[in-house]
Amino acid sequence: MGLSDSVTVLPGVGPKRVAALADLGITTIESLLTYYPFRYEDLRVKALNEIGDQEQVTLKGIVAAPPTLSRFGRKKSRLNFRLLIGQDVVPVTFFNQPWLKKSIEVESPIMVYGRFDANRKQLNGMKILSSGKADPMASVYPSNQGIRQKTIQQLVVAAWDKYHTEIHDLVPIAIKTHYRLLDRAQMIHDMHFPKDLKAAKAARRSAKFEEFFRFQMQLQLLKRRDETQAGIAIDYDNQRLKRFVQALPYELTAAQKRVVNEICADLKRPIHMNRLLQGDVGSGKTVVAAICMYAAITGGYQAALMAPTEILAEQHANNLQALFEGLPVNIVLLTGSTKPAVRKEILPRLASGEINLIIGTHALIQEGVDYHRLGLVVIDEQHRFGVAQRQALRQKGANPDVLAMTATPIPRTLAITSYGEMDISVIDELPAGRKPITTHWIKNAQIDSAIQFVLRELAAGHQAYVVTPLIEESEAVDMKNAQAIYERFSAYFAPQHYQVGLLHGRMKNDEKEAVMQAFKENQYQVLVATTVIEVGVDVKNATVMMIYDADHFGLAQLHQLRGRVGRSDQQSYCILIADPKNKNGVDRMRVMTETNDGFVVSQKDLELRGSGDVLGKKQSGLPDFKVGDPIADLTMLSVAQDEAKKLTSTPGWQDQPDNANLVSYLKQAEEHAYMFD
Template identity: 85%
Template sequence: MWLHRINLNGKDVRRCVVMPLTDSVSTLPGVGPKRVEALASLGITDIESLLTYFPFRYEDLRAKALTEIADQEQVTLKGIVAAPPTLSRFGRKKSRLNFRLLIDQDVVPVTFFNQPWLKNQIEVEAPIMVYGRFDAAKKQLNGMKILSSGRDDPMASVYPANAGIRQKTIQQLVVAAWEQYHDDIVNVVPASIQQHYRLLDRAKMVHDMHFPKTTPDAQAARRSAKFEEFFLFQMQLQLLKRHDQTQVGQALPYDNAALQALIASLPYELTNAQKRVVNEICADLKRPIHMNRLLQGDVGSGKTVVSAIVMYAAITAGYQAALMAPTEILAEQHANNLQQLFADLPVNIVLLTGSTKPAARKEILPRLASGEVNLIVGTHALFQEGVDYHRLGLVVVDEQHRFGVAQRQALRQKGANPDVLAMTATPIPRTLAITSYGEMDISIIDELPAGRKPITTRWIKNAQIDAAIQFVMRELAAGHQAYVVTPLIEESEAVDMKNAQAIYERFSQYFAPQYQVGLLHGRMKNDEKDAIMSDFKAKKFQVMVATTVIEVGVDVKDATVMLIYDADHFGLAQLHQLRGRVGRSDQQSYCILVADPKNKTGVARMKVMTETNDGFVISQKDLELRGSGDVLGKKQSGMPDFKVGDPVADITMLSVAQQEAKRITDAADWSIQPENLGLANYMEHQEASTYMYD
């Protein structure tokens, strides 16, 4: 412990600082270079990470009477060895050790497989405690381990382990770390929060997580550990957000009258949700701090026109705006739509992608650098070396989860810290929003434009596919188009699922010669995929057989049918995104799910899809059915791997942790307030990578 001098608002303040448990695990007895490497594979590098490497379950080692034991229960039996043990060997390194255990008037046979060394621990007429699985029908115990008859810990912790390090070794190291360092454990959750929510002192929490005496002790410790984990994560997000907000940005004094004129010229009235979101974003543009806002809305909710309005706001303020899309064809669609919208306004739009010809690129770059071009649309080419901006004020990132943090950061660095608006058509439930995007301000469009017809969704079995194909044929006869989606590109021996190649060949024959069929999958090159999508949009073929590469794609107004094979192999959020490829006009559209689910979860997914078109409801259900890490994918969603907390089951606690972290960090001097010293010191010594993502 020592005094650390910091400067706050021009005043020197002395703060008591306590070093965290940063010693390497190599300081513990028996931990050499190989064991350090093995522990690192579990995420254990220092004493802090070892002491917070909590067990995922406990074994109740209290001895039970035979009448209290359920069949196949793991239990401890205490008795007297009634006869000498017998050891039988069979096969290579295989053995069976048998002995009889006298418990009151009952004799219970005990068997250990492949642990011949235990024979030396079994003495006739000596007391013994054996832990194993009890077979009630045979009234015998399949032994797992022999316990010390004098042990005083009624519960044993079970830790996640791997091939590099054994369970017993982790248990021994935790004991050694506790004995050596327990006096150095400092509270990180402020005392007032601990008292208000009846949380354990941190040292008590760590002790009872590893060495509980009773089940209630373990439950109380886990509750406190969950809150601490959520709270520290939310502190990271809030501090990141505060840091971002203190970055000097650019106030964009846009022309409100010009903005109102643009909105009035639209061929439709904005929904109340769109109006609210436009106001939220424009308020940020006016502030001289950096905007970092996420705009989320369901498929077809009108995010694109909102982004167009706010980009025009930046342009009226004398700044440039950039719109980055994940694919060239989507960037081209955005550019064409914006050209039409801004046809009579002083907006100079250019499209810059990887396919832009060298001559065209050479002509665009000087105009961009001089400021003549004030709206540029493109792909990752927008932030490549040699692309210089005159006065970049706003960056809009479409389908933001398709881009890595490094890519978004590179585009930000192209200007003087321009405002960033990230858009996603993947509705994010409250749980994911709190965890994944807690450092961003979030605007939500939760209302669909008037006149948009809900997509009719039906679930059929494979045996009914002929009727579905006849329905597709009728839609084609009406001048419409259809998507057919499969999970696989080619036939697989590992799984029994339909594949795109086989469906393409079958449908090409079935619909010939009247209708043409195209094939699209992820192994194709980007320019090939873009050409196929362009041909489909131009109606050069009527049926598109594809894998999930069409999940984010261009608008094809005449596509009214989405037929999805093996639909139970997709998550709900992904099915909803695929369904959103149709219904892009005022024509009635349909989604047909073909699936023979083999479990209740698969059936539940199909039912949810047929019952609602609300992406937020679907995304929340997906979270509940699949778990947080699979909804958007770890890398896309940024969902951290919590050690003890479950952001779905513990959403109320997560929300409370967020509120408390925000309340603390709202105070400029929070880090020198006496009750926050342990927290402030802990946050100083934790790298952002512990909790941050991507």
């Protein structure tokens, strides 16, 4: 007998009920006992003068008059009676529960639970309680059509009665004592059957920590297993690497130097590197990647850089060509647009090792693209690739080291959960000479003055982006659209001899690239665009980013767009145009004007919008926790991670008797993939 027993051992659980429980994720006694209530009903009887308006309460009194039942509509009814409480008479109404009439007898005592309207002094009843009700608190569980709330409560009671002696602590005693956590059995009992709200709160605190701690233990074990995997030890030429860094046209920041050292140390180790390089827009990730790729090349290996778009891949190729000029680095660009004849010429040179640095899009992982000695894989804007695509590139060599890069600053919440098994390097400072971007929020009524400001920047020889959420006019949504703004700006700036370009997602790739190239060459001084310019475009002469309907964008996206300017030593500006309709929209605009720190912005984005859109794909979002909220409970999540790291780095921790239950749980979790449920 144990917590892994099927729920079928409980009375009344047949095939239909098994299916209904499975829909709720309940298949074992363990999953039933950890299927916690999402709220509690306080069933203690209160005096009328203690009750607040719209409070859910229990009233106890005498039925003062016979109940009346009236029906209206199809299957709709209203049941009324009067409840005498001391000298007060309280009208009670039950909607659509006609069967309760037989439970209501004149001059009989009764307890009713419902929502109290203090202004009218009446109760909207929810249920009639047994006068012998012992529990002051009633647990309320998420349920479905196949199984009633009451049935879940009964099954939890049955499981507790039969299995509570089988509940053993998972959190080690030292950790539990230090953070004043409840024993697991007490925690589970008080989650389901608390004596009061204080007990329920203490149990929930312990349940949150246990959930975070179990998850972090699994992540740490994944990380340590990856570290023990056979990898490539790249014995790079340190002297050549130093000469390359010294020859760069600028001094690396302290953060860049620190990150280069972290990555290069991993390259030398004979284990597989799985590292995430994150840094704000313009922080200099590309040059860090270049140094590390050159290190691999000096060690006799090939390097590959995969980017999500052709324009970004081409930009990387051009930048790296300039950086590696005069060095024995043979760079080739391979994308979906590469002509068949050129591709046919590239592939054998790549397979023979003649090409030692290849840059491209998903074309790098296609069938027939073979490498000679692939040592380092760099994945730019990695969250734009699916898990399968990232894995496919990794499998092109003999377990090459992987460096994933992202310019989307990952809030600490996501770094601890979704990327907990990766080593993370952070570039947290901008290159010398970069000036912070000045961000202003204006209303639509102030647009004319903003356009005058853009005109002054153009007169100074600079360029401007103008971004809008829609391509064409839509009757459904009242937002400015790219086509209309393009026409307006063209008419306004043409007499001033400034050219305006238009860029949007419906254009063909070659059309987009032609427009972008023209903007980079200053043939267009103003570029009206949708969010296709969010990632990767680098035009150092652009100093203004004007964003229409800014409150329709998430903070992380606004920050990415803002990062398209401020890429030189010129002062740059971001102008947000928005008339937000609610507090959330106002809060987003204020955050953007108050900070340029992408990590602060992304954490606020997570708090205001939730995790869904921060990194896009489902696999990049937050795991589903039952009781813990990784955003609201970030401090606890961090503590759980620290404790899991400490424990797993302690020699022989798995053999200590105190950890036996935890080790057993982790083995079962690995077999059943609990973490990814």
